[in-house]
Amino acid sequence: MDxxxxxxxxxxxxxxxxxxxxxVLFLIMSGVxxxxxxxxxxxxxxxxxxxxxxxxASGWLTFGRVRPLHLNTMVYGWASLTGAGVALWLLSRxxxxxxxxxxxxxxxxxxxNIALVVGSIQILAGGSRGIEWLEFPVSTMVVIVLCVIxxxxxxxxxxxxxRVKQLYVSVWYLIAAFLWFPLLGLVSSLPIFDTPTVQxxxxxxxxxxxxxxxxxxxxxxxxYYFIPKVLGRPIYSYGLSLLxxxxxxxxxxxxxxxxxxxxxxxTWFVTISxxxxxxxxxxxxxxxxxxxxTVVGSFRAVVNSPTLRFVVFAAMSYTFVSLxxxxxxxxxxxxxxxxxxxxxxxxxxxxxxxxxxxxxGACYYIxxxxxxxxxxxxxxxxxxFWLTAIGVIIYAVALQGIGVFxxxxxxxPDVPFTDTVTMTVPYLVARSVSGILMAAGHxxxxxxxxxxxxxxxxxxxTPLVWNxxxxxFAS
Amino acid sequence: xxxxxxxxxxxxxxxxxxxxxxxxLPKIFIDDAVKEPVxxxxxxxxxxxxxxxxxxxxxxxxxxxxxxxxxxxxxxxWGRASVATDYRNLLPHNLxxxxxxxxxxxxxxxxxxxxxxxxxxxxxxxxxxxxxxPPYPWLFEVVGEEARxxxxxxxxxxxxxxxxxxxxxTDEARYLVTYLISLDQQIAGVD
Amino acid sequence: MSTGALIxxxxxxxxxxxxxxxxxxxxxxxxxxxxxxxxMLPFNEEEPAGKRTxxxxxxxxxxxxxxxxxxxEKTCGSRK
Numbered sequence: 150m151d152x153x154x155x156x157x158x159x160x161x162x163x164x165x166x167x168x169x170x171x172x173v174l175f176l177i178m179s180g181v182x183x184x185x186x187x188x189x190x191x192x193x194x195x196x197x198x199x200x201x202x203x204x205x206a207s208g209w210l211t212f213g214r215v216r217p218l219h220l221n222t223m224v225y226g227w228a229s230l231t232g233a234g235v236a237l238w239l240l241s242r243x244x245x246x247x248x249x250x251x252x253x254x255x256x257x258x259x260x261x262n263i264a265l266v267v268g269s270i271q272i273l274a275g276g277s278r279g280i281e282w283l284e285f286p287v288s289t290m291v292v293i294v295l296c297v298i299x300x301x302x303x304x305x306x307x308x309x310x311x312r313v314k315q316l317y318v319s320v321w322y323l324i325a326a327f328l329w330f331p332l333l334g335l336v337s338s339l340p341i342f343d344t345p346t347v348q349x350x351x352x353x354x355x356x357x358x359x360x361x362x363x364x365x366x367x368x369x370x371x372x373y374y375f376i377p378k379v380l381g382r383p384i385y386s387y388g389l390s391l392l393x394x395x396x397x398x399x400x401x402x403x404x405x406x407x408x409x410x411x412x413x414x415x416t417w418f419v420t421i422s423x424x425x426x427x428x429x430x431x432x433x434x435x436x437x438x439x440x441x442x443t444v445v446g447s448f449r450a451v452v453n454s455p456t457l458r459f460v461v462f463a464a465m466s467y468t469f470v471s472l473x474x475x476x477x478x479x480x481x482x483x484x485x486x487x488x489x490x491x492x493x494x495x496x497x498x499x500x501x502x503x504x505x506x507x508x509x510g511a512c513y514y515i516x517x518x519x520x521x522x523x524x525x526x527x528x529x530x531x532x533x534f535w536l537t538a539i540g541v542i543i544y545a546v547a548l549q550g551i552g553v554f555x556x557x558x559x560x561x562p563d564v565p566f567t568d569t570v571t572m573t574v575p576y577l578v579a580r581s582v583s584g585i586l587m588a589a590g591h592x593x594x595x596x597x598x599x600x601x602x603x604x605x606x607x608x609x610x611t612p613l614v615w616n617x618x619x620x621x622f623a624s
Numbered sequence: 625x626x627x628x629x630x631x632x633x634x635x636x637x638x639x640x641x642x643x644x645x646x647x648x649l650p651k652i653f654i655d656d657a658v659k660e661p662v663x664x665x666x667x668x669x670x671x672x673x674x675x676x677x678x679x680x681x682x683x684x685x686x687x688x689x690x691x692x693x694x695x696x697x698x699x700x701x702w703g704r705a706s707v708a709t710d711y712r713n714l715l716p717h718n719l720x721x722x723x724x725x726x727x728x729x730x731x732x733x734x735x736x737x738x739x740x741x742x743x744x745x746x747x748x749x750x751x752x753x754x755x756x757x758p759p760y761p762w763l764f765e766v767v768g769e770e771a772r773x774x775x776x777x778x779x780x781x782x783x784x785x786x787x788x789x790x791x792x793x794t795d796e797a798r799y800l801v802t803y804l805i806s807l808d809q810q811i812a813g814v815d
Numbered sequence: 816m817s818t819g820a821l822i823x824x825x826x827x828x829x830x831x832x833x834x835x836x837x838x839x840x841x842x843x844x845x846x847x848x849x850x851x852x853x854x855m856l857p858f859n860e861e862e863p864a865g866k867r868t869x870x871x872x873x874x875x876x877x878x879x880x881x882x883x884x885x886x887x888e889k890t891c892g893s894r895k
Contacts, residue, residue, distance in 0.1 A: 162861045198724075201748070201756045208762045213680020243856065279677035279716040308628060316628060317856035324628075325635045332639055336647065344658050345717035346708040347651045352717065354646040362639070374857055381867045383854035388847070390854075398634065399834070402642030411690035412719055413706040417819050418650055454869040484695055488686055488723035514869055527871060559723065562699030566726050571754045634837070641830060653819070 159312060160245060163518075168247035169238050170519040172254050174602060176234030177512060179262050181598050183226025184505075186269075188588045190219035195581045199574050209273045217284040218272045224359065225285065225293055226265050228504050230258070232367040233300055235511040236323045238519070239374055240304060243320050245312035250303040257296035264292035280348070282356035287338050294334035301327040318390040319370035325398065326370075329362035346413055354405035360499055361401035365467075368507040369397075369436060372464045375514055376443050379457045380450055385442035389435050396432030400425045407478040410487060426478035429471060437468040455530045459510030462538055466502035470495065485560060490573060491552025494545050501587075502541045509537070509594065516601050525600040533593045540586035543579060551576035654708050665713045672803025673714045675796050679760060685728045686720030687807070703730030703809045710809060725757060732808035739779065741801040742793050747784045763797035766790070 160168075194216040197203060204210045241248045248254070268289030271277070277284040285293075304327045308320075316324075337355040342348040377384050384390060403425030406418045444451060444461060451457040473495060476482055486492060513530065517523060524530060551573050558564040558572065676682075691705035692698040698705075706729050711717065735741060743750055746764050748757035764778075766789050777790025793801070841847065858864040 201758045205759050212758045213683055216683050217680055275678040315853055328635050329639055345711035347654050348717040349719045350650040351647050378857050379869045381865050383864055387854040388850045398638040402638055405646055411694050412688045413708050415653055450867055453872040456869045560696045562696040567754050570756060
């Protein structure tokens with residue numbers, strides 16, 4: 150259990166950041182590209198919900214293809230690529246070793262992007278696999294999983310070479326994420342789920358775990374790192390953070406079948422998932438208490454830090470969305486909100502208000518450190534924060550509000566079905582407005598990111614390495 | 625934590641236990657209930673299912689009826705509770721999670737007429753002005769009145785009629801509608 | 816009792832037993848000694864605990880683009 154070879158040199162934090170620069174920038178910038186593309190698809194899909202005859206001449210842009218592609222580009226493009234970049238940077242800092250296999254990770258990132266482009270064209274052309282969260286053809290999924298496996302190999306090598314005696318809780322989450330996601334992806338691609346109901350079970354086991362075992366660990370690892378780091382104050386209780394980790398590992402795994410409440414699967418499978426969903430209250434509350442007790446009393450420091458604005462917003466969203474999820478899994482609640490816009494909004498609080506905001510926050514900390522440049526404009530960062538925060542709040546309030554009414558109308562047989570559609574339309578318009586706000590925020594973020602890597606005439610402290618891939622392979 | 629092998633073991637073990645519980649175990653149980661696919665699925669239905677998947681119908685229409693007394697699915701006339709044997713042959717599954725539009729598990733029993741489906745696919749607002757369903761004009765061809773003698777165009781209401789033209793379903797539309805009409809809980813195992 | 820319930824009960828007992836055994840092992844192995852020490856892991860000599868970072872919305876309005884980030888002294892925007 151000795152930390153790596155004794156000969157490997159000690160690295161300073163800034164050296165580690167410098168070594169991570171190209172690979173982290175590459176992954177995060179690819180993610181930002183897919184964020185923009187996914188946002189465009191989101192706007193098209195959202196507008197189509199209340200303007201059904203808009204862009205309706207060709208199959209390529211029909212709602213049933215744009216909407217799944219929006220989900221897939223956001224999940225496997227933006228959140229996964231950027232999340233992987235953030236994760237590798239965190240691991241490098243916490244294990245005090247440079248990111249390993251950097252050249253291979255860049256190669257993997259290139260392949261990953263190509264797979265995304267090919268998969269996107271296939272979905273728009275009508276070649277979707279037709280399984281929610283797994284619409285990309287199996288070929289694309291397999292490439293993505295192989296790319297993650299390369300990153301996992303890098304992570305395990307870093308673990309073996311680590312220059313620290315103890316592993317911080319963020320490292321636990323990140324190692325878990327890099328082991329869980331490839332397993333998830335491989336199992337979901339196996340051709341053994343060959344009857345519809347069995348496939349439906351696999352579908353929701355996978356989809357819920359993609360959030361719970363890949364994005365959530367990355368998001369929580371970031372929160373556990375950035376909150377103490379920015380405040381200069383250690384986490385309130387390290388013991389609680391470990392309890393939170395094992396709680397998540399034990400219970401999140403089992404949540405998937407709560408998507409099939411009332412469906413044609415044996416009831417006791419569903420019951421297991423409902424129990425596990427309720428048990429998730431434990432790790433969630435533990436994490437929430439821990440973060441709250443660390444942040445409490447430092448409000449000014451949170452407001453003054455672009456990173457913490459996003460990270461604290463995201464951490465609060467995590468608590469909110471997880472407790473809401475536990476509640477939604479109850480049969481009596483699920484009877485009302487299942488099949489309504491409430492669940493759509495719930496998913497967006499999870500993937501946007503938690504995961505995406507956390508990644509934004511992480512970027513605001515990481516990018517200046519790896520590029521050794523300051524952000525272009527403070528006020529634009531504030532605009533980015535408020536546009537996205539207000540946008541997602543409008544989204545959640547509008548759709549969850551009407552989702553409840555839609556649900557009650559749907560379980561009341563005296564209400565004609567058409568009424569459950571017409572009542573939602575004004576709120577679907579509100580959703581489009583919120584989408585425009587968030588899209589504006591994303592454009593600002595992209596501009597800020599772009600300015601970090603492209604400043605003609607100005608040299609950073611050490612040159613950027615856009616064309617030094619060979620060097621990365623050599624190191 | 626200095627013994628990271630224990631950490632790795634815990635990470636893998638928690639995953640594998642749940643994977644067994646939620647994917648392998650259901651497979652064993654459900655495969656046991658769904659014995660052999662003895663039903664013959666016509667070519668048109670298989671092709672129609674592919675188009676159903678291609679156009680992403682499932683993002684707005686679930687295809688699972690909840691039991692009587694749980695929700696109002698039964699009272700709305702969407703059929704009896706779905707069971708695993710209702711779905712047998714066709715993959716991917718189409719259970720769905722959203723009811724922006726009504727459930728389709730028993731649509732063939734509710735709307736057995738082909739013309740209704742053609743009209744609804746070509747222009748949903750020709751049937752229900754409040755519908756927010758997208759139209760699927762690429763499943764149809766617009767030809768002159770004189771073309772294809774013997775085939776009647778869709779009976780479109782006023783704002784959607786095209787002067788001097790008629791609208792005919794393509795093969796894809798015919799397959800899709802055949803598939804939709806086959807969604808009848810009386811005919812088990814079609815999908 | 817149905818087969819499903821039996822499997823459920825047995826497997827949950829197995830899981831609980833395994834978890835308990837692991838916990839007891841970890842406890843008596845000293846894995847939980849000085850547990851709070853772990854909370855200091857994100858900090859180091861260059862960026863010690865007690866020093867805030869990333870406080871860029873403090874006083875002035877424009878971010879200086881001239882001052883590069885150099886380890887400890889010039890933590891990005893730490894001039895609060």
